[in-house]
Amino acid sequence: MNLKKQLYEGLLTKNPVTVQLLGMCSTMAITTSLFNGLGMGAAVTIILTCSNILISALRKFIPNEIRIAAYVTIIAGFVTIVDLAIQAFLPELSTSLGVFIPLIVVNCIILGRAEAFASKNTVLASTLDGIFQGIGYTVALTIVCVIRELLGSGTFGGGLLNGGEGIRVIPQQYPAMLLVMPVGGFLVLGCVIAGSQWLMKHLEMKNKKKEAAK
Amino acid sequence: MKTESTLRYVLRLTLTLLVITSVVAVALAGVNSVTAPRIAQQQAEKTLQAIQAVLPGGGESIPFQDDTGMVSQVYQGEQGYAVQVAPPGFKGEIVMMVGVDNQGAVLGISIISHSETAGLGDIAAADSAAGEAFRGQFAGASGNIAVTKDGGGIDAITNATITSRAVCAGVSAALECVANLG
Numbered sequence: 349m350n351l352k353k354q355l356y357e358g359l360l361t362k363n364p365v366t367v368q369l370l371g372m373c374s375t376m377a378i379t380t381s382l383f384n385g386l387g388m389g390a391a392v393t394i395i396l397t398c399s400n401i402l403i404s405a406l407r408k409f410i411p412n413e414i415r416i417a418a419y420v421t422i423i424a425g426f427v428t429i430v431d432l433a434i435q436a437f438l439p440e441l442s443t444s445l446g447v448f449i450p451l452i453v454v455n456c457i458i459l460g461r462a463e464a465f466a467s468k469n470t471v472l473a474s475t476l477d478g479i480f481q482g483i484g485y486t487v488a489l490t491i492v493c494v495i496r497e498l499l500g501s502g503t504f505g506g507g508l509l510n511g512g513e514g515i516r517v518i519p520q521q522y523p524a525m526l527l528v529m530p531v532g533g534f535l536v537l538g539c540v541i542a543g544s545q546w547l548m549k550h551l552e553m554k555n556k557k558k559e560a561a562k
Numbered sequence: 563m564k565t566e567s568t569l570r571y572v573l574r575l576t577l578t579l580l581v582i583t584s585v586v587a588v589a590l591a592g593v594n595s596v597t598a599p600r601i602a603q604q605q606a607e608k609t610l611q612a613i614q615a616v617l618p619g620g621g622e623s624i625p626f627q628d629d630t631g632m633v634s635q636v637y638q639g640e641q642g643y644a645v646q647v648a649p650p651g652f653k654g655e656i657v658m659m660v661g662v663d664n665q666g667a668v669l670g671i672s673i674i675s676h677s678e679t680a681g682l683g684d685i686a687a688a689d690s691a692a693g694e695a696f697r698g699q700f701a702g703a704s705g706n707i708a709v710t711k712d713g714g715g716i717d718a719i720t721n722a723t724i725t726s727r728a729v730c731a732g733v734s735a736a737l738e739c740v741a742n743l744g
Contacts, residue, residue, distance in 0.1 A: 409578070421579075425590060429593045436600035
């Protein structure tokens with residue numbers, strides 16, 4: 349029951365990107381190809397889950413007064429490990445995500461979940477929270493990526509399919525460059541947030557009707 | 563709440579944080595010892611590819627003299643030289659390899675790493691037609707390397723004049739360095 353609720357919250361009602369509006373910096377900056385979105389999503393999910401596990405395991409050991417310093421140290425540790433691993437084993441991803449991997453340290457999603465969830469809940473619940481919030485972030489990021497890439501560069505699956513070129517959907521001269529620029533990031537994110545709000549309202553209405561019918 | 567002396571309180575906070583930071587430091591040292599050689603190898607491979615791209619047949623590292631402060635390595639091969647330069651771009655250094663033939667003309671350029679603006683300055687390094695067209699202009703060039711705005715013969719990338727100027731400055735530095743080699 350709790351599992352389903354946490355998944356639903358991570359994906360929709362408490363989605364880190366579209367509802368909590370956390371991690372905007374990375375959302376704006378790297379969502380220009382499918383490869384970037386999935387890579388960043390995976391990196392954040394791994395770091396978020398690891399730091400959630402460790403922080404909730406240590407929640408009785410860390411004194412309240414220094415908790416932020418302790419959390420940031422733990423998060424920075426995991427981020428650096430992931431950063432080094434990506435540089436060593438996935439150099440292409442490291443080239444395209446550049447400085448945004450080290451910047452996960454100050455990504456509010458991780459510190460936000462540590463403070464709001466992991467520091468108050470059991471290790472198991474925090475693990476699930478990390479995974480589901482991470483999936484929610486990845487899904488939102490991927491949707492923004494696909495839209496921006498399709499309309500901005502005219503391709504699908506850039507950096508991943510068709511030898512890294514991506515599958516061309518719109519001929520080269522037509523795509524709107526604007527969408528690849530930061531402005532386009534804001535525009536697309538706004539539309540995605542509106543879409544998720546509509547979906548939430550829609551599902552809520554459906555539930556109410558169901559209850560009324562009972 | 564149970565009472566605790568100030569000394570004990572301060573010690574408890576300090577030691578807790580000390581333990582956490584020490585454990586994280588040890589873990590990072592462990593990871594670094596595994597990844598450092600691989601990262602160094604990746605970089606060496608990237609440099610090697612860049613040399614091959616601008617100097618057919620590759621080359622060996624040789625000592626050099628540099629007045630511009632941009633040159634970091636010079637490799638000598640049969641057909642000429644490959645010079646690694648790092649001119650300051652719009653955001654940080656643009657690390658690139660410039661091939662120069664024995665007559666002092668540019669063979670080609672290859673950008674190894676940069677942090678230029680996505681969609682504008684990064685065209686200089688992109689594998690796209692526009693990127694190749696920009697880099698292609700340097701092949702065969704010699705003498706005064708500059709963008710048309712500055713009286714040279716290189717068409718700058720639209721909306722990325724600073725990046726284009728930086729690439730020109732890098733190529734000029736490479737030519738000067740090779741000229742000094744004699």
